[in-house]
Amino acid sequence: MRAPAVHAGIDLGGTSIHAAAVQAGTILAEAGCKTATGREPEAVVEQIAGLVDELRQAVGDATPLEGVCVGAPGGVDPVAGIVHHAPNLGWSDFRLADALTARTKLPVVVENDVTLGAIGEHVYGAGRGTRHLVALFVGTGVGGALVVNGAPLRGFRGGAGEVGHLVAIPGGRVCGCGRSGCFEAYASRTAMEAMIRERMAEGRKSVVPKIMKKKGKSRMSSSVFEAALDRRDPLMTEVLAEAQSHLATLVANLVNTVDPEMVVFGGGLVARLGARFVDPIARQARPAFLIQEGAERIRIVPAELGDHSATIGAAVVAVQRLGG
Numbered sequence: 001m002r003a004p005a006v007h008a009g010i011d012l013g014g015t016s017i018h019a020a021a022v023q024a025g026t027i028l029a030e031a032g033c034k035t036a037t038g039r040e041p042e043a044v045v046e047q048i049a050g051l052v053d054e055l056r057q058a059v060g061d062a063t064p065l066e067g068v069c070v071g072a073p074g075g076v077d078p079v080a081g082i083v084h085h086a087p088n089l090g091w092s093d094f095r096l097a098d099a100l101t102a103r104t105k106l107p108v109v110v111e112n113d114v115t116l117g118a119i120g121e122h123v124y125g126a127g128r129g130t131r132h133l134v135a136l137f138v139g140t141g142v143g144g145a146l147v148v149n150g151a152p153l154r155g156f157r158g159g160a161g162e163v164g165h166l167v168a169i170p171g172g173r174v175c176g177c178g179r180s181g182c183f184e185a186y187a188s189r190t191a192m193e194a195m196i197r198e199r200m201a202e203g204r205k206s207v208v209p210k211i212m213k214k215k216g217k218s219r220m221s222s223s224v225f226e227a228a229l230d231r232r233d234p235l236m237t238e239v240l241a242e243a244q245s246h247l248a249t250l251v252a253n254l255v256n257t258v259d260p261e262m263v264v265f266g267g268g269l270v271a272r273l274g275a276r277f278v279d280p281i282a283r284q285a286r287p288a289f290l291i292q293e294g295a296e297r298i299r300i301v302p303a304e305l306g307d308h309s310a311t312i313g314a315a316v317v318a319v320q321r322l323g324g
């Protein structure tokens with residue numbers, strides 16, 4: 001029997017690109033770079049091709065890469081390999097699969113990044129063995145994906161699962177999507193950073209600026225959050241608690257809609273804070289489950305694959321679509 005195929009899984013984000021050579025859920029090699037945003041899409045294609053070359057060299061000729069799957073942040077046509085709408089990249093209707101195949105000479109498939117994260121956790125991570133799963137990724141936004149009857153729920157136009165844009169507070173904070181009051185506008189890492197800055201501008205004190213300066217960070221990264229929480233900064237603790245309270249409402253709404261076996265939280269902040277992030281959400285969400293019978297069997301947990309949920313999910317989709 002031949003060894004399982006090796007594919008390149010690419011997690012294309014607005015800030016950085018993570019690439020991994022993956023064989024049956026195991027990462028053989030990794031590469032990454034900052035995303036060339038604000039330039040033409042071809043510049044990013046060149047970056048991805050460079051990362052694929054790095055992975056090829058790292059895994060060697062004995063285990064050649066058989067294909068590439070790219071997770072893009074936004075609306076995609078997975079069959080035609082087109083990124084329709086990716087505001088974080090400034091792309092619309094870009095034929096990513098064709099452009100990357102021309103450059104790498106490998107078959108390329110494209111999928112939404114959050115969907116890939118959910119697939120990674122479903123097949124190889126925390127969600128192994130579940131049939132119904134809700135995945136929430138907290139980062140620049142609040143990404144969501146639903147696995148129903150063992151398969152990702154795509155919807156009529158491929159737009160299912162955008163649960164970060166369910167409305168928490170009608171007429172509330174302006175969201176990155178241009179509407180107002182979305183859960184994402186209260187519970188993403190970006191939103192939490194904005195709220196901390198606003199409250200400091202109103203005169204609240206916080207150790208956050210000092211920590212950012214010490215770490216040489218211009219934004220409130222996950223490590224800044226963690227350091228401020230470790231020092232029991234009242235403002236950071238307060239804003240995180242508010243975000244967790246909103247996420248608990250979101251989880252309860254989704255449990256009442258989908259009735260999943262598991263809600264899995266991923267993204268950089270969750271990877272860093274783990275149970276400290278997820279447990280207060282679970283505690284607040286559970287009393288709001290409409291059906292309480294058997295509710296204790298619904299698990300609410302951090303992702304197991306850390307930053308690799310999407311790259312490993314990408315390799316799963318590569319195997320499904322390209323074979324191997």
Ligand SMILES: [Zn+2]
Pocket residue numbers: 164165175176177178179182184185
């Ligand atoms: Zn929104």
